Amino acid sequence: MANRRWFRVLVFFILFFLLVLLISKTTFIFFPIIQLIGAVAFPIIGAGILYYLSKPVMHFFEKYKVPRILAIILVFLLILALGYLFVMFIWPIVRDQVMNLVNSIPSMVTMIEDFIDYWQANYTNIPDQVLSAINNFTDNLPTRIENLLNNLFGFISGFIGHVISFVASIVLIPFFLFFMLKDGDKLVPFITQVFSEKKAENIRSLLGKIDGVLSSFIQGQLIVSFVVGILLLIGYLIIDLEYALALSLFGMLTNVIPYLGPFIAVIPALLVGVFQDPMNLVWISIIMLAAQQLEGNLISPNVMGQALNLHPLTIITVILAAGSIAGFIGILFAVPFYAVLRTIIVHFYHTYVRSKKKKEDALI
Structure with missing residues (x-):
């Protein structure tokens, strides 16, 4: 029986769940380690993103024969220059537009209430059930809009909170980034030095695949988000949409979430556009559709290639599951985490298939 495949699989799952149970009963041992990892996780992740960029x-x-230390210094100077340009020229405009948008919310609510009152006063041949539903909706309209805006700005505030945490970790991030750039090439030899040559080669191949997946996702997704933000800004400026820079920047930030990001990005643009001119509903929809078609058919295939090779339905499912488990942080890191995990599983599966085939060939 011990040689039967189903029995070995059953024993594997029993041992796996026993291990999970043991870990759950001894969390007090791992809690200090988790706290330590949590304290340095954000600076490491931030430095890792900057590393791949x-x-x-x-x-x-x-x-061009520039020594590595000098090249790293030039990279740091370039990052500082980009940050300075953003703070000096872009952030003041975005800040003013966001403040003006917040200040205009009460007038938007008043416009909605006036429109509903006018509609009720001029259309008397309406069934009582419909009028009752309209009155109920009108009475609760301020609360509904307030809840919607609170959720929207809560999302933005949560993102800003993470940005503030990122800024708070700015002291550690440059140190991590410096040594990642300086000694990143030494990581693989350091890990593989304790293994035999055959296993070391297998591990080098796996780490190379993981590095390629992370590089493709981080570089590709941020480049795609930047291009989509530029396209949205051009479109919003063409139709003379108010708060164009703030809305396009919001679209650029949310577009780092694959597939779901564009739908989140278009909500505030539609809300702002309809109060400026109802026809903007059509124009904004056309702009978003055009930007997504360019991104999906031209930009993403050329920038990210087929490195991830993930089906859209799989990505959406992973994002929704990660969001329900870990919130906004889970949504951000769901796709790269899943892509890395998938790469590891596929690699070891192929390794197993090759080794099994070699054994069969040897027996023949």
Whole structure:
């Protein structure tokens, strides 16, 4: 019986769940470790994102015989220059537009109430059930709009909160980033030095695949988000939409969430556009559709390629599941985490298939 496949699978799952049960009963042992990891996780993740964005720039400098330390210094200066340009020229405009948008919310609510009152006064041949539903909706309209805006701005505030945490970790991020750029190439040899040559080669192959997946996702998704934000800004400026820069920047930020991000981005633009001119509903929809068609058919395939090779339905399912488990942080990191996990499983499966085939060939 011990040689039967189903028995080995059953034993594996029993041992796995026993291990999970043991860990759940001894969480007090792992709690200090989890706290330590949580304290440095955000700076490491932030530095890791910057690492994958700045590594091509460093290699570009090194291609022209620039020493690595000097190339890293040039990368840091470039990051500081971009941050300075954003703070000096873009942030003041975005801040003013957001403040003006917040201040205009009461007038938007008043416009909605006036429109409903006018409609009720001029259309008397309406069934009582419909009038009752309209009156109920009108009475609860301020509360509904307030809840909607609270959820929307709560989402934005949550994102801003994470940005503030990122800024608070700014002291650690440059140190992590510096050593990642300086010694990143030494990580794989350090890990594989304790293994035999055959296993070391297998691990090098796996780590190379993981590095390629993370690089493709981080670089590709941020480049795609930036291009989509520029396209939205151009479209909003063409139709003379108010708060165009703030809305396009919001669209750029939310577009880092694959597939769901564009739908989140269009909500505030539609709300603002309909109060400015009802025809903006059509124009904004056309702009978003055009931007997404360009992104989906031209930009993403050329920037990200087929490195992730994930079905859209799989991505949406993973994002929704991660969001329900870990909130906004889960939504942000669901796709790269799933892509890395999938890469590991596929790699070991292929390794198992190859080793099994070699054994069968040897027996023949």
